[in-house]
Amino acid sequence: MSEAQVNIAADRKPWAQKTETPFIQIKNISKKYDGITVLDDVSIDIYKGEFFGLLGGSGSGKTTLLRVLAGFEQPDQGDIIINGTSILNLAANRRPINMMFQSYALFPHMNVRKNISFGLEQEKLSKAEIAERVAHYIHLVQLDDFANRKPQQLSGGQRQRVALARCLIKQPEFILLDEPMAALDNKLREQTQFELVALQEQLGLTMMVVTHDQKEAMALSTRIGVMQAGKIEQIGEPQQIYNQPKNHFVANFIGAANFFSARIKAINVESQPIAIDTEFGTAHAILNRFSNTKIGQKMEFAIRPEYINMHPRGTEVKLADDMLQAKARVEDVAFRGENSVYRLKLNSGQTCMVSSAQADISWDQEISISWQVKHMMFLMD
Amino acid sequence: MKKPLSNKINWFKGVLLGVPSLWLAVFLFLPLMLILKMSFAEAILAQPPFTALLNWGEGLLPELNISFFSYALLIEDNYYIGALLQSLTLATIATSCTLLIALPMVLAMIKMPNKWQNIFLILVILPFWTSFLIRVYSWKILLRNDGFINQILLYFGLINDPLPMLYSQFAVLIGIVYSYLPFMILPLFAGLKKLDYALVEAAEDLGAKPLTIFFRVILPLIYPSIIAGIILVFIPATGEFVIPDLLGGSDSLLIGKLIWIEFFNNRDWPTASAIALILLILFALPLLILNKFTRKSQKWQDLV
Amino acid sequence: MKKLKFSLIFGYAFLYLPILVLIAYSFNDSDRVMLFTHFSTRWYAALWQDAELIGAALLSFKIAAISASFSVLIGLCAGMVLHRYSQFRGRTLFVGLLAVPIILPEIILGLCLLLLFIASHDLLGLPSIRGSLTISIAHITLALGYVTIIILASLNRNLQELDEAAADLGASAFTIFWRITLPLLRPALASGWLLSFMLSLDDLIVASFVSGPGAKTLPMLIFSKIRFGVNPEINAVSSLLILVTILILSIYLLFVRKKAK
Numbered sequence: 039m040s041e042a043q044v045n046i047a048a049d050r051k052p053w054a055q056k057t058e059t060p061f062i063q064i065k066n067i068s069k070k071y072d073g074i075t076v077l078d079d080v081s082i083d084i085y086k087g088e089f090f091g092l093l094g095g096s097g098s099g100k101t102t103l104l105r106v107l108a109g110f111e112q113p114d115q116g117d118i119i120i121n122g123t124s125i126l127n128l129a130a131n132r133r134p135i136n137m138m139f140q141s142y143a144l145f146p147h148m149n150v151r152k153n154i155s156f157g158l159e160q161e162k163l164s165k166a167e168i169a170e171r172v173a174h175y176i177h178l179v180q181l182d183d184f185a186n187r188k189p190q191q192l193s194g195g196q197r198q199r200v201a202l203a204r205c206l207i208k209q210p211e212f213i214l215l216d217e218p219m220a221a222l223d224n225k226l227r228e229q230t231q232f233e234l235v236a237l238q239e240q241l242g243l244t245m246m247v248v249t250h251d252q253k254e255a256m257a258l259s260t261r262i263g264v265m266q267a268g269k270i271e272q273i274g275e276p277q278q279i280y281n282q283p284k285n286h287f288v289a290n291f292i293g294a295a296n297f298f299s300a301r302i303k304a305i306n307v308e309s310q311p312i313a314i315d316t317e318f319g320t321a322h323a324i325l326n327r328f329s330n331t332k333i334g335q336k337m338e339f340a341i342r343p344e345y346i347n348m349h350p351r352g353t354e355v356k357l358a359d360d361m362l363q364a365k366a367r368v369e370d371v372a373f374r375g376e377n378s379v380y381r382l383k384l385n386s387g388q389t390c391m392v393s394s395a396q397a398d399i400s401w402d403q404e405i406s407i408s409w410q411v412k413h414m415m416f417l418m419d
Numbered sequence: 420m421k422k423p424l425s426n427k428i429n430w431f432k433g434v435l436l437g438v439p440s441l442w443l444a445v446f447l448f449l450p451l452m453l454i455l456k457m458s459f460a461e462a463i464l465a466q467p468p469f470t471a472l473l474n475w476g477e478g479l480l481p482e483l484n485i486s487f488f489s490y491a492l493l494i495e496d497n498y499y500i501g502a503l504l505q506s507l508t509l510a511t512i513a514t515s516c517t518l519l520i521a522l523p524m525v526l527a528m529i530k531m532p533n534k535w536q537n538i539f540l541i542l543v544i545l546p547f548w549t550s551f552l553i554r555v556y557s558w559k560i561l562l563r564n565d566g567f568i569n570q571i572l573l574y575f576g577l578i579n580d581p582l583p584m585l586y587s588q589f590a591v592l593i594g595i596v597y598s599y600l601p602f603m604i605l606p607l608f609a610g611l612k613k614l615d616y617a618l619v620e621a622a623e624d625l626g627a628k629p630l631t632i633f634f635r636v637i638l639p640l641i642y643p644s645i646i647a648g649i650i651l652v653f654i655p656a657t658g659e660f661v662i663p664d665l666l667g668g669s670d671s672l673l674i675g676k677l678i679w680i681e682f683f684n685n686r687d688w689p690t691a692s693a694i695a696l697i698l699l700i701l702f703a704l705p706l707l708i709l710n711k712f713t714r715k716s717q718k719w720q721d722l723v
Numbered sequence: 724m725k726k727l728k729f730s731l732i733f734g735y736a737f738l739y740l741p742i743l744v745l746i747a748y749s750f751n752d753s754d755r756v757m758l759f760t761h762f763s764t765r766w767y768a769a770l771w772q773d774a775e776l777i778g779a780a781l782l783s784f785k786i787a788a789i790s791a792s793f794s795v796l797i798g799l800c801a802g803m804v805l806h807r808y809s810q811f812r813g814r815t816l817f818v819g820l821l822a823v824p825i826i827l828p829e830i831i832l833g834l835c836l837l838l839l840f841i842a843s844h845d846l847l848g849l850p851s852i853r854g855s856l857t858i859s860i861a862h863i864t865l866a867l868g869y870v871t872i873i874i875l876a877s878l879n880r881n882l883q884e885l886d887e888a889a890a891d892l893g894a895s896a897f898t899i900f901w902r903i904t905l906p907l908l909r910p911a912l913a914s915g916w917l918l919s920f921m922l923s924l925d926d927l928i929v930a931s932f933v934s935g936p937g938a939k940t941l942p943m944l945i946f947s948k949i950r951f952g953v954n955p956e957i958n959a960v961s962s963l964l965i966l967v968t969i970l971i972l973s974i975y976l977l978f979v980r981k982k983a984k
Contacts (some may be wrong), residue, residue: 110887130890143888147906156902157892208892431896432808439801439867440813443820446864450835451823457838520737523730530727539731541976546738549968551925552942553961556949557741560748563953569941600738650826658828660928665949675830682834682932692838695831706826 047087048239048260051275060088061244062212067106067116070404076102077113078268084212086373089238089260090246090274095291099268100248104214107246108137120211131160134211140220142201144189147298150200151176151185157208170232171207178237179203195226202234215247220252231257252292256280264288285419293338296390300416302335314339314416318362321411328418338417343379343393345413349406363408366390368401382407451699457692461486468686479686483487489693499677499694506674509588510656513595517652518645520596526633529611540608547601555594555665562590562666586668602651610644611637646709654702674698742965749958766959771917776944776960783941786855786930787923794919795912797863798870803904805871806878807886831959834931836861840933853935860931862926866919873918877911878904919976921968 052058060083069077076099084090094100107118109130117124125133136157138152144153155172163171176185184401189197196252205213218234219227235258238245250257255262255334256276264271264279264287280384283289286297303315309324312331316339325331349355357363366382369389380392392407399405460469470486493499530540546554561567562585569581584590614637622632638645660675667673672693681691752763770776801821804811824832840857843849850856882904889899927942934943945961948954 108887108891110890130887131893131895135891137888139884139888141884143884145885145888145903145907156889156894160893160895160898204892239901429973431900432804435800435804435807436811439797439804439821440817442797442864442867443817446836446839446860447820447823450839453838453842454823454831454835520730520734523727524734527727539735541972542735542736545969545972546742548921548972549742550942550961550964552927552945553745553964554741556953556957556961557745559949559953560745560958561741576728585758595739597737600734654826655828657831659728660830661946668947676828688838691738691834697829699827702826702828 039065046371047085048089050087051260052085053083053261058085058086061088061116061121061213063119064103064107065117065119067103067105067113067118069102069111069113069115077106080116080265080268080270081262082270084244084246086244087239087242088244088260089235089258091255091262092246092248092251093250093255093262093291095250097267098252098265100265101216102268103265104137104216104248107212108135108214112405124353135214136205136208136210136212137214138201138205138216138218140216140218142197142221142238144200144204145196146189149186149188149197150181150192153189153200154203155208157204157303161208165235175203175207178206194221194223195230197206198222198230202237206237206243211244213243213245215245217249218247219249219251227254228257234258241249256292264291266291279416283340283415283417286340286417289340289415289417294343294391294393295415296343296346296388297340298388300337300339302331302333302337305331316362318364321362323411323414323415324415325416326351328416330418335418338419340415340417341409341413342415346375346390346392346394346407346409348380348392348394348396348399349408351404353405354406357408358413361408362411362414363406364390366405366407368403368405369400371399371401395397420648454692454696457689458489458696459485459487460689461488462687462689469688486689489547489687489689492690493693493697498672500676502672502677505672506657506659509592509595510653510659511674512664513599513656514649514653516592516596517600517603521600521607521648525607525611526637528608529616543604543608544600547605551598552661554598555662558590558594558597559585562593566671585666588671590666590668591663591671591673594666595656595659598662599652599656602655603648606644606647606651607641610641610647614640650706650709657702658698670693745958746962746965749955749962751955753955766955767963769956770959770963773956775939776941776956779939779944782855782938783924786859786862786940787920789855790866790923791916791920793859794863794866794870795916798867798874798915798919799908799912801867801871802804802874802878803900806882821868821871823868824865825872829865829926829928830932831928832865833861836864836929837932852878852937853933854938857933857935858930858938858940860939861921861929862923865926865929866922869922870919873915874908874911874942877908882907904984913975917971921971 050292053060053173062082064080064082064084067077067080068075078099080099080103082090092100092103102111106113109125109128109132113126116124120134125135145156148156151172154175155168158168158171176182179202181196181199181203184192189200192200198221202218218228222230225335233255237243245297247255247258249258259276261273262279263273266287272279272288273361274282279288279292283292283295289295289297298316298318300321301315303320304311304313306312312320313324314323321339354363365385367385368380369383370381372379372381374393377393377395382390382392382405384390390407457469462468463470477710482573528536531539559566563569564581564583564585568584569578572578573581618636618640619632622636627635658675660679663671663673663676664679667676678691678694678698681687681694749766750762752761752765801817805814805818838855840850840853844851885903885907886899889903890896893901906973925942927946928941930940931943931946933938939947941960945957948957
């Protein structure tokens with residue numbers, strides 16, 4: 039554990055560099071159960087030291103992917119390569135991958151120390167070495183005073199740390215976490231998230247966390263993969279996923295968004311911005327991630343509630359070129375503490391959500407709203 | 420190179436699968452086939468007391484020697500069909516009685532605090548674990564002409580002459596209900612225990628009366644347990660031998676007793692086998708159908 | 724509510740009255756069984772003189788212990804196989820055969836097995852004599868289904884994930900079995916053993932079929948004595964057996980069930 043030398047993937051962003059080779063390659067994994075496709079051609083590259091978040095609703099296939107990686111399920115197609123070697127033919131107990139189960143799956147008949155040492159005992163190390171490493175890891179997860187307790191005698195947070203230590207002590211190449219925070223209460227969850235990231239960076243671990251909680255995924259991950267119906271919809275850094283969602287599903291799944299329809303009005307051939315017609319006016323944007331743009335094509339744009347500004351009538355500022363605006367009426371306000379969420383009825387009839395800390399706006403007020411074109415997320419499905 | 424793991428797993432699986440399979444094949448499947456074979460033989464006065472199924476005649480192939488004598492006997496002689504009907508009637512009445520006694524008991528138990536529930540449950544399990552033979556025998560002491568019940572009744576002057584209760588169908592019925600009551604209580608209790616009591620409270624909250632709650636909330640949710648209880652009582656009650664033998668009179672000719680008599684007294688092994696086989700089919704068919712129905716919820720497994 | 728309470732009182736009176744009366748009469752001094760004269764333990768004393776009875780009891784306990792141990796061993800294999808390998812050829816037949824002794828009236832099972840032992844004696848000369856061996860085999864077969872269900876239920880309840888966790892940590896199939904499955908199954912194994920023991924101790928019919936002239940189990944002996952009347956010595960034996968049952972059940976509840984929780 040040479041902490042000083044560890045490359046923190048979160049800082050280096052190896053996925054953005056063409057020269058880097060991925061440490062773990064999940065290649066075109068497909069799996070069917072009774073004719074139902076659970077995993078559909080899933081490919082993910084994970085780099086050393088990365089904390090990859092796999093995000094999806096229930097039934098999206100994320101847990102199946104985890105089980106395929108751990109070796110509890112065989113995929114119908116595809117391959118898994120770690121450090122250049124396929125591990126698909128290795129049984130679960132031979133893979134350099136360890137998993138932390140959602141229920142933690144602590145052995146109820148063994149105390150904390152025995153639970154943590156179990157994995158090392160399978161490696162036929164000397165007793166002294168096992169004892170030394172176990173003591174080190176028990177200390178690492180701050181369970182020194184609880185080493186002789188049984189899992190039933192521990193709190194939820196302590197159990198989670200036992201499960202984590204049991205994984206870490208094997209010093210696996212790759213660690214899988216299945217909903218690691220699901221059994222913890224809200225306060226503990228936030229604290230644990232920070233500790234987990236600190237530990238991951240300190241030890242230089244490569245991890246994958248499966249979660250349905252987008253906030254958790256954002257807080258933990260270097261990159262996130264969003265899954266739906268067995269497919270990966272988008273892979274990217276948390277900010278990227280949030281600000282540049284690839285499609286309607288991702289925009290809707292991560293955070294809140296208001297959706298409006300739009301149409302391509304004109305395309306400037308010399309890679310100038312495309313003019314897009316919306317009901318709020320024309321926006322100019324560069325859309326080179328779409329290959330099949332053509333004039334008259336229908337599309338959609340989404341805008342996050344926090345990027346919309348509200349102005350009481352009469353206080354509207356003169357709009358800059360890169361802004362659009364609309365007229366609306368406040369229908370409802372929900373106080374959220376650090377901010378408030380406003381439900382607006384646009385004059386054009388749609389409903390729009392805005393989140394803001396502004397105090398000078400309340401129910402039934404007629405207002406104007408405006409937003410910058412750069413915050414408009416154009417989507418084509 | 421590491422050794423492939425699959426060989427080791429197969430060795431382990433081989434033992435796990437092989438041992439019970441071999442046992443079941445030799446000591447269940449084979450005997451069932453033997454009983455099938457036996458039922459197509461004919462009883463003779465010899466050792467062994469039946470004809471062989473295969474005769475090595477003069478040709479190269481053995482002659483098959485199938486006799487439907489036993490089955491013909493069972494169909495033609497009203498004696499056997501009568502015994503079967505008597506058994507089924509008695510088992511039906513007995514099963515209804517156990518259900519009628521067990522259901523209110525279990526409903527009363529389920530409302531108690533957990534600690535009391537456990538005590539009452541243990542009190543059900545205790546006779547369940549006590550020797551069956553002894554429990555049946557104890558009724559002999561109660562039901563005799565000079566037995567406990569008659570003595571009490573005579574003592575209080577309720578009757579002048581002892582009531583003849585032992586060696587009757589009534590005694591057999593009591594014996595069956597008594598012996599199999601725990602088999603009804605335990606699955607019912609298990610079923611009710613799993614029922615979320617909040618459902619009953621919700622029904623109460625919505626204004627339902629106790630009977631309505633029972634018929635419209637409790638019953639539809641615990642019917643698999645009821646069916647399990649009925650099966651656990653009805654099947655052994657139909658084939659019962661000990662109870663009619665100890666408590667029944669000479670008129671009670673039940674099918675289980677008949678097998679015993681055919682086998683041991685008449686030494687007619689083929690007929691005993693044929694009765695057993697028919698009984699087996701009679702029980703297996705409804706169970707197979709039921710199993711298809713309840714497989715999805717897998718409730719039957721949880722209950723036993 | 725009141726009606727329910729009444730049904731409870733009636734139900735338990737029904738369950739316990741016969742047993743209590745039986746125990747009371749076992750302390751009756753009179754030779755004429757039904758007339759209670761004095762309190763006496765003479766029938767218990769008489770038991771110790773009855774070599775046939777003691778022999779039968781010892782035989783029964785021996786057979787019960789043997790068949791319980793083997794049915795747990797075989798049932799453990801069957802439970803593991805059903806739990807671990809959700810699909811194998813003949814699984815339906817396997818499950819069906821396991822269920823047969825549970826749903827089959829004992830009289831049919833007894834008949835089946837007797838035919839088997841006779842046939843194998845004629846063909847192979849084995850078993851040379853029907854007795855404790857054949858009864859044990861029959862009782863193992865009788866109990867196997869029940870034991871498997873108990874073990875399988877315990878396996879299904881919580882072991883799937885723990886098995887996987889152990890495999891994930893590098894344990895081989897055998898290590899998982901030895902260090903995870905077996906310790907966690909201990910309560911189920913104890914329950915299965917005890918149930919199987921009691922089934923064997925209780926069985927009259929199957930034993931009557933498969934036993935030979937040499938071997939008479941306790942239920943067989945009791946049955947032959949009570950068939951045509953009541954017998955004060957049997958009252959005493961019965962009371963003792965009830966006591967043994969209570970003891971075994973208490974031990975089970977205190978040690979096995981408590982620990983399981």
